[in-house]
Amino acid sequence: MVTCLGCKAVLKDQTRAVCDFCIKNGKLPEIYATRIANVNILERHFSRLWTECQNCAKTMHDKVSCAARDCPIFYMRQKVRGDLQEAHTALNRFGDSSW
Numbered sequence: 001m002v003t004c005l006g007c008k009a010v011l012k013d014q015t016r017a018v019c020d021f022c023i024k025n026g027k028l029p030e031i032y033a034t035r036i037a038n039v040n041i042l043e044r045h046f047s048r049l050w051t052e053c054q055n056c057a058k059t060m061h062d063k064v065s066c067a068a069r070d071c072p073i074f075y076m077r078q079k080v081r082g083d084l085q086e087a088h089t090a091l092n093r094f095g096d097s098s099w
Contacts, residue, residue, distance in 0.1 A: 005090060006031045017093040035091050042084040049077040 002014040006022035057064045066074050
C-alpha cells in the first residue's frame with residue numbers, strides 16, 4: 001500500500017508521490033523540499049559517523065573494517081544508512097522533477 005508523502009492518504013496510482021488533494025493545495029513543492037532536506041540531514045549525519053569510524057580505525061583512505069560489535073557508532077551508522085536508503089526511495093517516488 002502506497003501512501004501520499006504529504007497527508008498519508010492511500011494512493012490508487014502507486015507510481016505517484018503525492019495525492020491530488022496535496023497537489024491542488026500547492027503542497028507538492030513543500031513536500032519535495034522537506035524530503036530533500038531530510039536526505040541532506042541524513043547524509044551529513046552518516047558522513048559524521050563514517051568519519052568517526054575512520055578516525056577510530058586510523059584510516060582515512062581505506063575501507064573501515066570494524067570488528068567492535070559493542071560500538072554504538074557502528075550500529076548508529078547502520079541505522080542511519082537504512083534511514084538514508086528509505087529517504088532516497090521516498091525521494092525517487094517524485095520521479096523527474098521537471099514539474
